[in-house]
Amino acid sequence: MNSDLVANSAVGIIANPASGQDIRRLISAASGCSISEKTNIVRRLCLGMRVPGVEKVYLIPDHSGIAGSLLRIRDQGSAALGENWPEIALIDMPVEEKAIDTLRAVNLMVKAGVRLIVVLGGDGTHRLVASGCADIPLVALSTGTNNTFPHFQEATVAGIAAGLVATGAVAVSDATRRNKVLRVEIDERCCDLALVDLCLTDDIWIGSRAVWKAERVREIFVPFARPDAIGWSAVAGYVRHISRESSDGLHLVLCPPGQGLLTLCAPIAPGLILPVGIAEIHTLKPLDVISLKNLTGTVSLDGEREFTLRQCTSLNIWLDLNGPLTVDVPHVLNLAAERGFLYCASTESTKMPFER
Amino acid sequence: MSGHMSKEDLLKAYRKMRQIREFEERIHTEFATGEIPGFVHLYAGEEAVAVGFCEHLNDKDRISSTHRGHGHCIAKGVDIMGMMAEIYGRKTGTCGGKGGSMHIADLDVGMLGANGIVGAGPPLACGAGLASKLRKDGSVSVVFFGDGAANQGTNFESMNLAVTWDLPVVFVLENNGYAESTSPKYTARVGTENIADRARGFGMPAITVDGNDFFAVYEAAGEAIERARKGGGPAFVECKTLRYYGHFEGDAQTYRPKGEVKEARANNDPLKRFAAVVVAADLIDSAELEKIDKEVLAQIDGAVTAAKAAPEPDPESLFTDVYVSY
Numbered sequence: 156m157n158s159d160l161v162a163n164s165a166v167g168i169i170a171n172p173a174s175g176q177d178i179r180r181l182i183s184a185a186s187g188c189s190i191s192e193k194t195n196i197v198r199r200l201c202l203g204m205r206v207p208g209v210e211k212v213y214l215i216p217d218h219s220g221i222a223g224s225l226l227r228i229r230d231q232g233s234a235a236l237g238e239n240w241p242e243i244a245l246i247d248m249p250v251e252e253k254a255i256d257t258l259r260a261v262n263l264m265v266k267a268g269v270r271l272i273v274v275l276g277g278d279g280t281h282r283l284v285a286s287g288c289a290d291i292p293l294v295a296l297s298t299g300t301n302n303t304f305p306h307f308q309e310a311t312v313a314g315i316a317a318g319l320v321a322t323g324a325v326a327v328s329d330a331t332r333r334n335k336v337l338r339v340e341i342d343e344r345c346c347d348l349a350l351v352d353l354c355l356t357d358d359i360w361i362g363s364r365a366v367w368k369a370e371r372v373r374e375i376f377v378p379f380a381r382p383d384a385i386g387w388s389a390v391a392g393y394v395r396h397i398s399r400e401s402s403d404g405l406h407l408v409l410c411p412p413g414q415g416l417l418t419l420c421a422p423i424a425p426g427l428i429l430p431v432g433i434a435e436i437h438t439l440k441p442l443d444v445i446s447l448k449n450l451t452g453t454v455s456l457d458g459e460r461e462f463t464l465r466q467c468t469s470l471n472i473w474l475d476l477n478g479p480l481t482v483d484v485p486h487v488l489n490l491a492a493e494r495g496f497l498y499c500a501s502t503e504s505t506k507m508p509f510e511r
Numbered sequence: 512m513s514g515h516m517s518k519e520d521l522l523k524a525y526r527k528m529r530q531i532r533e534f535e536e537r538i539h540t541e542f543a544t545g546e547i548p549g550f551v552h553l554y555a556g557e558e559a560v561a562v563g564f565c566e567h568l569n570d571k572d573r574i575s576s577t578h579r580g581h582g583h584c585i586a587k588g589v590d591i592m593g594m595m596a597e598i599y600g601r602k603t604g605t606c607g608g609k610g611g612s613m614h615i616a617d618l619d620v621g622m623l624g625a626n627g628i629v630g631a632g633p634p635l636a637c638g639a640g641l642a643s644k645l646r647k648d649g650s651v652s653v654v655f656f657g658d659g660a661a662n663q664g665t666n667f668e669s670m671n672l673a674v675t676w677d678l679p680v681v682f683v684l685e686n687n688g689y690a691e692s693t694s695p696k697y698t699a700r701v702g703t704e705n706i707a708d709r710a711r712g713f714g715m716p717a718i719t720v721d722g723n724d725f726f727a728v729y730e731a732a733g734e735a736i737e738r739a740r741k742g743g744g745p746a747f748v749e750c751k752t753l754r755y756y757g758h759f760e761g762d763a764q765t766y767r768p769k770g771e772v773k774e775a776r777a778n779n780d781p782l783k784r785f786a787a788v789v790v791a792a793d794l795i796d797s798a799e800l801e802k803i804d805k806e807v808l809a810q811i812d813g814a815v816t817a818a819k820a821a822p823e824p825d826p827e828s829l830f831t832d833v834y835v836s837y
Contacts, residue, residue, distance in 0.1 A: 189708035362726035
């Protein structure tokens with residue numbers, strides 16, 4: 156098995172320290188995820204990835220946040236507890252405690268030749284990573300608030316799956332699926348994407364970013380729609396189920412509850428269930444561009460206000476089937492189990508299957 | 512909190528922030544002349560926090576403050592003429608010139624006092640919160656404190672008390688990155704990046720916001736205050752910000768990275784960011800903001816002139832406004 160491993164099995168980990176910290180903990184019953192817990196998750200990822208033989212993990216640098224804490228835990232864990240860790244490499248980059256950190260880190264990880272990137276965060280964090288990772292596969296793990304794109308998955312298990320793909324034990328083509336995204340172009344220059352939902356709102360500033368006032372949301376665009384989702388995507392999911400694999404998206408025009416085509420009660424945030432009126436329902440077809448003009452308000456991407464609009468702003472929105480690749484963790488582990496990849500070397504041996 | 516801010520509200524908020532900024536810039540200049548007695552700790556750079564919160568409060572709501580309290584006083588509605596005179600130690604000051612910068616208090620507007628003791632504000636706010644709860648008057652207490660005070664036992668005890676008794680108290684952490692001269696990164700293992708992490712351990716909702724973005728603070732403040740006012744209990748809002756001056760006037764600030772303040776003033780200034788948003792959204796004309804700037808400059812000028820001309824307290828006043836009469 157070892158001979159099949161790729162020479163460079165480096166993995167990047169993007170763990171957003173700001174995810175799970177926003178205003179939705181005040182306006183809903185959303186959980187928080189502390190830096191300590193995120194550090195613990197990264198630790199479990201690292202230990203899991205080491206099983207198939209990942210040799211190097213790249214992290215965003217910091218002194219006392221996730222990376223700093225992880226280095227302390229690693230030193231304790233490997234020395235006192237005999238844990239088997241990959242090399243931890245901190246990317247050489249300035250840290251501004253802003254979204255630019257994630258974008259910069261993803262760019263540098265891609266340049267460093269990582270085989271995949273593990274993302275810890277909510278839909279917003281994943282959106283940032285997806286905007287710069289090209290075809291590097293993502294392992295999408297949830298630590299944010301409204302999590303429709305990433306999954307809740309035990310990090311040890313996700314780490315093993317990530318390691319199996321990064322080392323080449325399971326081929327990328329077997330392990331991943333292609334995601335749809337929404338592309339948005341503002342004034343024909345500023346281009347961004349949404350993985351889960353794009354909303355046009357009446358808010359006049361970006362402020363605390365989250366979108367939770369149903370009366371301010373005018374239109375919703377989604378690349379897929381599941382009724383078991385949370386957030387604005389759930390509204391679409393209640394109207395029509397559109398799978399991640401289908402080539403359609405959905406566009407809804409909202410209205411006050413009790414008016415329009417129908418009114419539904421949707422989980423806008425954890426514990427926050429609001430009535431939402433639906434005035435119009437439109438199917439989005441790939442590359443059909445929806446052009447909008449003379450708008451005011453904001454554009455939110457994956458639940459966070461990102462752009463303010465003025466009267467003169469023009470907006471183009473379209474569905475793109477060529478979004479990021481994500482690793483299907485259960486499928487990878489099923490393949491590994493079927494192929495016996497995770498058996499110890501012999502019945503007498505307790506050596507890890509990929510231990511050199 | 513519902514609806515947007517009216518133009519009148521936006522202008523009022525901007526005026527408050529500008530008043531704080533000009534007040535502090537002028538104190539910075541005047542303190543260097545040696546005419547101001549005692550110590551001063553300036554709030555410039557953190558205006559969005561005080562104003563973002565106090566815009567949701569009324570005179571029945573109480574705030575407790577810190578040694579860096581000028582901004583909280585102005586935001587809560589303490590008279591600027593009286594404040595300036597107080598800082599100069601004059602008879603016309605808010606507290607008769609006997610308190611100075613770190614003890615400005617005005618109970619008529621719900622300002623429980625600036626405070627020279629780090630971490631002394633949270634218990635005061637809990638006391639006021641308990642009074643609100645017992646009186647059932649719907650008032651709320653807001654405590655402003657810094658990242659240094661976040662490590663004090665008084666703060667931990669107050670968070671525990673507020674949760675245990677479901678007090679209408681909002682804990683506002685002004686994380687300006689320096690506990691006097693030490694980064695939070697060197698003083699704890701939990702909550703070094705986001706001190707709000709610690710508050711969750713007590714069982715209250717806790718969030719972190721960009722403290723230099725007035726609108727982010729205003730939204731978070733509105734939700735936390737309304738929640739407390741309705742009986743939802745305490746909440747914790749960490750506002751990440753930066754003070755433009757030293758811990759105290761005269762601080763050599765050798766702990767700061769070079770260019771930190773210059774960069775913040777240029778690209779992350781709360782007043783500039785406020786102006787950029789309201790002007791871009793066609794809510795307010797930049798000329799209206801400039802008019803406020805001029806009016807505030809004149810107001811601060813007038814406050815300094817009046818303070819300098821005011822008499823000092825009479826020696827006999829040493830025996831008044833004290834708990835024990837001799």
